[in-house]
Amino acid sequence: MDEMLFVGPTGRRVPAVTAEEMRAVDRVAVEEVGLDLPRMMEHAGRGLAEAVLDRRENGPVTILASNGGNGGGGLACARHLANRDLPVRIVLDRDPADIDGVTAEQLRILKATDVPIETGGGGSSFDVDAPLDGVVVDALIGYGLSGAPRGPVAELVDAASDAAGTVVSLDVPSGVDATTGEAPGAAVDPDLIATLALPKTGLAAVSGDLLLVDLSIPATVYDRVGVEYEAPFGDEFAVPLSRA
Numbered sequence: 001m002d003e004m005l006f007v008g009p010t011g012r013r014v015p016a017v018t019a020e021e022m023r024a025v026d027r028v029a030v031e032e033v034g035l036d037l038p039r040m041m042e043h044a045g046r047g048l049a050e051a052v053l054d055r056r057e058n059g060p061v062t063i064l065a066s067n068g069g070n071g072g073g074g075l076a077c078a079r080h081l082a083n084r085d086l087p088v089r090i091v092l093d094r095d096p097a098d099i100d101g102v103t104a105e106q107l108r109i110l111k112a113t114d115v116p117i118e119t120g121g122g123g124s125s126f127d128v129d130a131p132l133d134g135v136v137v138d139a140l141i142g143y144g145l146s147g148a149p150r151g152p153v154a155e156l157v158d159a160a161s162d163a164a165g166t167v168v169s170l171d172v173p174s175g176v177d178a179t180t181g182e183a184p185g186a187a188v189d190p191d192l193i194a195t196l197a198l199p200k201t202g203l204a205a206v207s208g209d210l211l212l213v214d215l216s217i218p219a220t221v222y223d224r225v226g227v228e229y230e231a232p233f234g235d236e237f238a239v240p241l242s243r244a
């Protein structure tokens, strides 16, 4: 627990958490402190959008999203980028009607805008075999990965892997186990990973620049979970990390 695998901008060691520890942090934040999921997801989406704006290239921004917390952050990011007139499109792994929970709240907002929402995995306007140009945002799976990517998610992971431009993964590259860094099947190989709140232990074993995005989780949450924590953000809301 609390392996010091990462270093922040001031040279300070930043602890890493396993997926299980991060789930415990989430649970305490929501149930004991009242920092609910929509609030954290908004920070995730904005931090991700700032990372994309920093690395922006000509061409569209394609946001690949599934039905979890990771996808919800991707959808919040899409809103920020579209509000800045970037040519954004969303590709879901499933029919929009099958998105639920907090992620569906994010989707509902986007449906009121003119951001195109497509569905990957056959039978839709999105051609999974056409190369993706511009920036690709990988918001398919975060620390909720269970086994090798399957079905339409696997096809979208492959599409991100074949992309010519910059690929930015949210929290963890989709297909990579957040705790071990191992990939049980296909996995995204991003240029940049915008990881949330604390780095995940598995990120020590994968390539890609690392940016740590603040979710505004108070230190008491980490205390209650037993994660040794010193706020790594200083005066910033996102800081680059290097691997120790």
Ligand SMILES: NC(=O)C1=CN([C@@H]2O[C@H](COP(=O)(O)OP(=O)(O)OC[C@H]3O[C@@H](n4cnc5c(N)ncnc54)[C@H](O)[C@@H]3O)[C@@H](O)[C@H]2O)[C@H](O)CC1
Pocket (backbone or CB within 6 Å): 022, 025, 026, 037, 040, 041, 044, 066, 067, 068, 069, 070, 071, 072, 073, 140, 141, 142, 143, 144, 145, 146, 147, 148, 149, 150, 151, 153, 154, 170, 171, 172, 196, 197, 215
């Ligand atoms: N405090 C925080 O760190 C917060 C993080 N957030 C983000 O939420 C995700 C974790 O969300 P969760 O809903 O638990 O899981 P995921 O989104 O990672 O994945 C669920 C999604 O993926 C599908 N899936 C899982 N395994 C597979 C597979 N092998 N093949 C195909 N599909 C798979 C599953 O069916 C679901 O659809 C975390 O990483 C952060 O990005 C919150 O936004 C805020 C708090």
Ligand SMILES: [K+]
Pocket (backbone or CB within 6 Å): 070, 138, 139, 140, 141, 142, 169, 170, 171, 172, 173, 174
């Ligand atoms: K991801």
